[in-house]
Amino acid sequence: MNLTAVIDRRAFLIGCASVLATPFVAETQQPKAAKIGFLLGGTLSTPSVQIEPFKRTLSEKGWIEGQNLTLEYRPAEGHYERLQALARELIARGVDVIVTDGTPQTRATIEVTKTIPVVMATTGDPVASGLVRSLAHPGGNLTGASYFLPEINVKRLELLKEAAPHIARVAVVYNALNAVDERAVVAIEAVATTLKLRIQRLAIQAPADLDAVFPLLTRQRMDAVTMVEDALIHSYALRVVDVALKGGVPVVVGLSRLVEGGGFMSYGPNRLELWRKAALLTDKILRGAKPGDLPVEQPTKFELVINLKTAKALGLTIPRSLVARADQVIE
Numbered sequence: 001m002n003l004t005a006v007i008d009r010r011a012f013l014i015g016c017a018s019v020l021a022t023p024f025v026a027e028t029q030q031p032k033a034a035k036i037g038f039l040l041g042g043t044l045s046t047p048s049v050q051i052e053p054f055k056r057t058l059s060e061k062g063w064i065e066g067q068n069l070t071l072e073y074r075p076a077e078g079h080y081e082r083l084q085a086l087a088r089e090l091i092a093r094g095v096d097v098i099v100t101d102g103t104p105q106t107r108a109t110i111e112v113t114k115t116i117p118v119v120m121a122t123t124g125d126p127v128a129s130g131l132v133r134s135l136a137h138p139g140g141n142l143t144g145a146s147y148f149l150p151e152i153n154v155k156r157l158e159l160l161k162e163a164a165p166h167i168a169r170v171a172v173v174y175n176a177l178n179a180v181d182e183r184a185v186v187a188i189e190a191v192a193t194t195l196k197l198r199i200q201r202l203a204i205q206a207p208a209d210l211d212a213v214f215p216l217l218t219r220q221r222m223d224a225v226t227m228v229e230d231a232l233i234h235s236y237a238l239r240v241v242d243v244a245l246k247g248g249v250p251v252v253v254g255l256s257r258l259v260e261g262g263g264f265m266s267y268g269p270n271r272l273e274l275w276r277k278a279a280l281l282t283d284k285i286l287r288g289a290k291p292g293d294l295p296v297e298q299p300t301k302f303e304l305v306i307n308l309k310t311a312k313a314l315g316l317t318i319p320r321s322l323v324a325r326a327d328q329v330i331e
Contacts, residue, residue, distance in 0.1 A: 034063060034286045037072040037090035037098045039083065039105045041231025044075060047257045048122065048234040049101055050275035057279035063286070076105070078207045078232040080177050083108035091116060097282050100144075102231045103129050103180045110142055117291040120144025121278040122271065124180030124229070126296060135296040143281055143291040145274040147299050149180050150187035152254065153228055156267045157188055159304065160224055160252045161195045163265060163311075163318050167223035167250075169198050173213060173240060174228035176203035181228045188226070210236050217244040225251045229268070238262075250314050256305040259330060264310045269299035303327040 040049060055065060063069040072093050074086035087109045090098055097117045100106040103126075109118050110131065120126065123146045132138035135146075161167065172188055174181040185201060192199045200222065202213050217225060217240070225244050227233050237253060241263045244251045253259065254268035277297040285291055307330040311318050323329060 033068045035070040035095045037095035039100050040075040041102045041105050042235035046235045047255050053272045054275045054279045057276045061283040080104050087112045117285045118142045119278050119282050122274050124149035139292040141291050143294040145277040145297040147269045150184045153184040154187050154191050156252050169223045171200045171202050171222040171225045173202045175230040175232050176205050178230050184228045214243045217247050227253050229254045259305045259307045266305045270301035273301050
């Protein structure tokens with residue numbers, strides 16, 4: 001074989017190797033720029049929204065806002081009838097991924113697009129809601145982070161009864177437009193008899209409905225209040241906590257930030273963890289992964305937070321055994 005033939009053969013082999021390697025390189029290369037849209041049920045200041053941890057996690061992966069990352073926000077401010085229109089606005093802005101913070105927001109988004117990837121930052125059981133086929137294989141253009149809302153709310157009620165055994169009447173504040181909230185309330189009602197509790201539903205569908213809720217939050221009407229997770233509920237949760245506290249009524253919630261703001265007790269998944277998981281999934285999608293192939297993430301941390309200052313103000317003595325199990329105690 002002459003020298004020319006050898007060179008040609010070597011060039012051919014190198015070319016083949018380069019072609020074969022190309023797909024693997026493409027999977028690890030970072031696109032030049034990306035645009036992420038956020039469809040939120042409340043506002044950017046809603047206690048359950050954790051944009052900063054989401055951004056920090058992405059920055060650790062090389063996505064820097066103002067350099068190769070643009071963020072678009074569309075908050076519904078509690079008006080869920082606007083969700084689909086807001087999702088369409090994000091699509092018109094040419095976003096690469098849409099991040100949602102609840103079941104109604106997620107459903108509204110996948111109803112208007114079957115192609116743009118959607119990442120749930122927090123949502124109730126997406127399988128029971130019909131959003132995904134399974135947690136392991138969600139399918140379609142959706143993945144994200146979720147947890148089992150009904151079970152968490154039942155556990156919260158059990159902890160409330162343990163902390164204040166005398167309570168008999170509990171108001172449940174929830175969003176009637178959120179199907180996951182309804183399932184949580186049904187689960188609460190199912191366990192109420194065992195706990196010797198009477199449940200009073202306080203359903204809201206818009207911010208204005210809260211005006212009818214506040215007068216009921218007095219010791220004469222209710223012994224305690226629990227709030228089911230929802231962006232609308234979270235947007236006004238601190239007001240509910242404040243009114244209930246002034247009326248001498250303990251409030252158990254799902255967000256530790258509300259306990260720091262005067263709530264009595266919280267139990268639920270670590271929200272920072274959920275938003276970080278959503279950010280990691282978003283990073284994978286921006287690098288070429290298909291959302292439907294990425295398993296839905298579940299929380300690994302559940303936290304119990306008790307505000308002993310609030311308990312004292314309410315005249316409650318919390319069992320030492322319960323305080324010892326708390327992840328955080330505010331004194």
